[in-house]
Amino acid sequence: MRARLFLAGDGSGKRTHLSIFFVLMRGEYDSILEFPFKYKIIFTLFDQTGQRKHIVDSFRPDTKSNSFQRPTSEMNVGSGLPKFAPLSLIQHDNSAYVRDNTMMIRIMVDFNDLSKDVLSHSLQLNPGLPSLVQYESIKRESEKIENKSS
Amino acid sequence: MLQSKNNRCDDQTLKSIENLAETVKSLDNEAQNIYRTVFQQQTQVDELSKNVSQVEEVIQQTQSYFHAQAANQSAFELQLQSLQETVNELRSASYDGTLLWKIDDFQQKTSKKREKNQYERV
Numbered sequence: 430m431r432a433r434l435f436l437a438g439d440g441s442g443k444r445t446h447l448s449i450f451f452v453l454m455r456g457e458y459d460s461i462l463e464f465p466f467k468y469k470i471i472f473t474l475f476d477q478t479g480q481r482k483h484i485v486d487s488f489r490p491d492t493k494s495n496s497f498q499r500p501t502s503e504m505n506v507g508s509g510l511p512k513f514a515p516l517s518l519i520q521h522d523n524s525a526y527v528r529d530n531t532m533m534i535r536i537m538v539d540f541n542d543l544s545k546d547v548l549s550h551s552l553q554l555n556p557g558l559p560s561l562v563q564y565e566s567i568k569r570e571s572e573k574i575e576n577k578s579s
Numbered sequence: 580m581l582q583s584k585n586n587r588c589d590d591q592t593l594k595s596i597e598n599l600a601e602t603v604k605s606l607d608n609e610a611q612n613i614y615r616t617v618f619q620q621q622t623q624v625d626e627l628s629k630n631v632s633q634v635e636e637v638i639q640q641t642q643s644y645f646h647a648q649a650a651n652q653s654a655f656e657l658q659l660q661s662l663q664e665t666v667n668e669l670r671s672a673s674y675d676g677t678l679l680w681k682i683d684d685f686q687q688k689t690s691k692k693r694e695k696n697q698y699e700r701v
Contacts, residue, residue, distance in 0.1 A: 432680060531681060533682070534680045535679050536677070536678045537676065537677045537678075538676035
C-alpha cells in the first residue's frame with residue numbers, strides 16, 4: 430500500500446484542502462491475500478502542540494471500486510479523502526499541525542473494526558509504544574467498554 | 580722563346596686543372612657525406628614515425644579505457660540510486676498496518692506544490 434498526500438489539494442479539495450489518498454500496490458504475496466480490500470483506513474494529522482486536537486478522518490473502501498481489487502498493474506487508482514484538512518488550518522505560520530517545518534500523519538488500517546470509543550482511545554495512545562503494546566491496550570479498552578454497555 | 584712561353588702556359592693550365600680536379604674530388608666527398616647524413620636522417624624519420632603510430636595506438640587504448648570506465652561508473656551510479664531508493668522504502672515501510680509518516684521540509688514542499696509519495700507495506 431501507499432499513501433499519497435497532496436499538500437495543495439487534489440480533486441474536490443484542490444487549493445482548499447489537504448488531500449490524502451490510499452493506493453493499493455501490487456505485491457509479491459497478492460496470490461494468497463484476500464481481495465477486494467475491505468478494511469477501514471484511518472488518517473490522523475497530529476496536533477503537535479500537546480493539545481491533542483488531532484484531525485482524524487477515515488473511510489471505508491467501496492469493495493466494488495476498482496481501487497480495491499487485486500492490482501493488475503504496478504498500482505491501483507488511489508482512493509481517499511480529497512478534503513482531509515482545510516488548508517487554512519495548516520498554511521499559517523503558527524499552525525499546530527506544522528512544527529519545526531514538519532508535519533506528522535498516521536495512516537492506520539483498522540483490521541478489527543474498532544468502535545468509535547475504542548478508536549478515540551487508540552488515538553490517545555503514545556505512538557512510540559510498540560504496536561503489540563498498543564494492540565493490548567486497545568483490546569483492554571474495548572473489553573472495558575463492552576463490560577460497561579452490558 | 581715562344582715555345583718556352585707556351586710550355587709555361589701549359590704548366591699553369593695543368594696546375595689549374597689539377598687544382599680543379601682536387602676541388603671536384605673534395606666536393607664529391609662532401610656530397611657523399613651529405614648524402615649519407617640525409618640517408619641517416621631518413622631512417623631516423625622512419626623510426627620516429629613508427630614511434631608516433633605506436634603512441635597513437637596507446638592513446639587510443641587509453642581513451643577506450645576511459646570510455647569503459649565512464650560507462651562502468653554510470654552503471655554503478657544507477658545501481659547506487661536504486662539501492663538508495665530501496666533503503667528509503669525499507670526505512671519507511673511498516674508491516675503492522677500503521678504508518679507514521681513524517682513530512683519534513685514542509686515549507687519547501689508546499690511552495691513547490693509537489694505531490695509526495697510514501698510507501699507502506701503490510
